[in-house]
Amino acid sequence: MSGFFQATIYGLLQGGLLALVAVGFSLVWGVMNVVNLSHGAFVVLGAYLGWQLHSSLGLDPFLGMILVAAVLFCLGYAVQRLLINLVVNGPIFITLLLTFGLELLLVQGMNIVFTANYQSITTSYAGNAVIVGDIQLPLGRLLAFALAVVITVALVRVMSRTRVGMSIMATGMDRGAARLMGIRARHVYAVTFGLATALAGMAGTMVGVVDTFNPAAAGRFTLLSFVIAVLGGLGNMYGALVGGMLMGLVQAWGGYFLPGTWVNALAFLLLVVVLIFRPSGLVGKAFYSARLEV
Amino acid sequence: MAPTLSPAWRQRWPWAAGILAVAAAFGLQTQLYSGQVRTIGTIFMFVALALSWNLIGGYTGYASFGQVVFFGLGGYVTAALMTHAHWSFWLALPVSGLLAAGYGALIGIPLLRLRGHYFAVATLGVAEGTREIVTNLPDLTGGGGGITLPTVGAAASTKYLGNDGFYLVFLVLAALCLLVTALVSRSKFGFALRAIHQDEDAAAAVGINTTRTKVLTFALSGFLTGLVGATYAFQQVTIYPERLFDVELTVLMVVMVVIGGSGTVLGPILGAIGLQFLSEWLRQNYTTIHTLLLGAIIIAAVILLPQGLVNYLREARRNGDYSLLANVRRYRL
Numbered sequence: 254m255s256g257f258f259q260a261t262i263y264g265l266l267q268g269g270l271l272a273l274v275a276v277g278f279s280l281v282w283g284v285m286n287v288v289n290l291s292h293g294a295f296v297v298l299g300a301y302l303g304w305q306l307h308s309s310l311g312l313d314p315f316l317g318m319i320l321v322a323a324v325l326f327c328l329g330y331a332v333q334r335l336l337i338n339l340v341v342n343g344p345i346f347i348t349l350l351l352t353f354g355l356e357l358l359l360v361q362g363m364n365i366v367f368t369a370n371y372q373s374i375t376t377s378y379a380g381n382a383v384i385v386g387d388i389q390l391p392l393g394r395l396l397a398f399a400l401a402v403v404i405t406v407a408l409v410r411v412m413s414r415t416r417v418g419m420s421i422m423a424t425g426m427d428r429g430a431a432r433l434m435g436i437r438a439r440h441v442y443a444v445t446f447g448l449a450t451a452l453a454g455m456a457g458t459m460v461g462v463v464d465t466f467n468p469a470a471a472g473r474f475t476l477l478s479f480v481i482a483v484l485g486g487l488g489n490m491y492g493a494l495v496g497g498m499l500m501g502l503v504q505a506w507g508g509y510f511l512p513g514t515w516v517n518a519l520a521f522l523l524l525v526v527v528l529i530f531r532p533s534g535l536v537g538k539a540f541y542s543a544r545l546e547v
Numbered sequence: 548m549a550p551t552l553s554p555a556w557r558q559r560w561p562w563a564a565g566i567l568a569v570a571a572a573f574g575l576q577t578q579l580y581s582g583q584v585r586t587i588g589t590i591f592m593f594v595a596l597a598l599s600w601n602l603i604g605g606y607t608g609y610a611s612f613g614q615v616v617f618f619g620l621g622g623y624v625t626a627a628l629m630t631h632a633h634w635s636f637w638l639a640l641p642v643s644g645l646l647a648a649g650y651g652a653l654i655g656i657p658l659l660r661l662r663g664h665y666f667a668v669a670t671l672g673v674a675e676g677t678r679e680i681v682t683n684l685p686d687l688t689g690g691g692g693g694i695t696l697p698t699v700g701a702a703a704s705t706k707y708l709g710n711d712g713f714y715l716v717f718l719v720l721a722a723l724c725l726l727v728t729a730l731v732s733r734s735k736f737g738f739a740l741r742a743i744h745q746d747e748d749a750a751a752a753v754g755i756n757t758t759r760t761k762v763l764t765f766a767l768s769g770f771l772t773g774l775v776g777a778t779y780a781f782q783q784v785t786i787y788p789e790r791l792f793d794v795e796l797t798v799l800m801v802v803m804v805v806i807g808g809s810g811t812v813l814g815p816i817l818g819a820i821g822l823q824f825l826s827e828w829l830r831q832n833y834t835t836i837h838t839l840l841l842g843a844i845i846i847a848a849v850i851l852l853p854q855g856l857v858n859y860l861r862e863a864r865r866n867g868d869y870s871l872l873a874n875v876r877r878y879r880l
Contacts, residue, residue: 343878351849357842521676528669529657
């Protein structure tokens, strides 16, 4: 029983982190109707930047994360402004392909610069065990979980309370009307994408602290983000949190009860079932479904 | 083509050109040496894949991002039948195609109700899930360690075809896909697909049974993709789930169709040939960074020619405006 309990807690902790991985993806999809296939590559890039800061400057990853976020925000802003904005009104294959090209570019670039070897950010404290009852939890995972939840909640506040957040939401709901109100859609889209990549980068750094990573992991992160975004409802940030937790639990329980890698099949089965029966996501009404095409 | 053609020839010349091209491809084989035969055979494989994706993605407008599931399924059905039941490849091939088509109909019925990105994601999920199932049935599929088809000695139910044999099989498959696409493109069925692409509710309103049409198309597309997958499995001898259900294969199909021109007969062929040649050339000349360059080229192509080469030329000829810059403005924010 204690093994099951341990798996559940692990699943929830992992789920919180996965939520942060996916929240940016969900935001971009919900606001711009762009499925960003390069999202996972930005997560891995964040992990590598955090790792580089840690190994060459000795910067603590939880501090370095802020720098990583700043760098990735600028990169994401530029990518949206200079590339994706050029095709954002096209049919869906177009944006899918553009971001796929970007993914190839980023992943191969990282393969060349950082090699394909597995890396991880090793700190002196992340492996320390925190013992609650008869369950052992690594400190790094607890910290990562707490930060992931705090950042997601902060993001919700930013979206609903600040001028930037509200203009992002407005543009997502009706771009034409938003532009008539004097919102610069090109800039807002770029900020949205920048926010998404910054969040991906922070999530990546924390993934680096609790786990190993290499450039090839990018595809897996993109797929996970897909599933979580759909589970939670597009553009719904609390939804991403719920979707992430659910995903973490499914993975943990699947790994505990099922042999082999059946757990992966389970995750995708869940995705397909949710899509068929509740395409607007599990949590409330998707913000995207009410949106008008302009 | 030239506007001087008589109406009867305007109908006929594409068929004549198609037959000539296939005949030329048969003849080409005698002029190549062994390594080239394999490379060109792979190009035919991608032509067939691009054409079959084009049916559901290009004509019907349903972005199947899990198309590789039919490829993998076709390959694994052939592998299982040849290894465990000692079937001949020539018998396993059509059975693989039919099973892939059946799977297409089965998943198509619930999934084709979804539109846009949701359909794309759901098919992607099906493909990934199917790969995991295949990986977890080691008795039947060899699991993650792969399965080796019997190709030599007494165990071989069909003698290995060699580079020349596979060149012909892939060529015949590409020709079959071309024939199917040409027939669909000019039939009432093809117009029903285009109608669904443009406005599904309006298509239903004019009496098209949209569900049946979509499921049929998905199954047809799955059948053709399954045939190609079956042949690929035999060519590779040892197959792994990671390779046969590789998302990148799906993406390549989409890239080829979109760059060539989706919803046309010629576009996917040009896209497949162009991209494969380019990719092969890059691999030979810039070994370490060829994928990086490929990514950059995809980005450039998507931005400069978002509607695909064939559609671009068609429109440019009509308007007399060949400016790429004007073309970029098309989908810009």
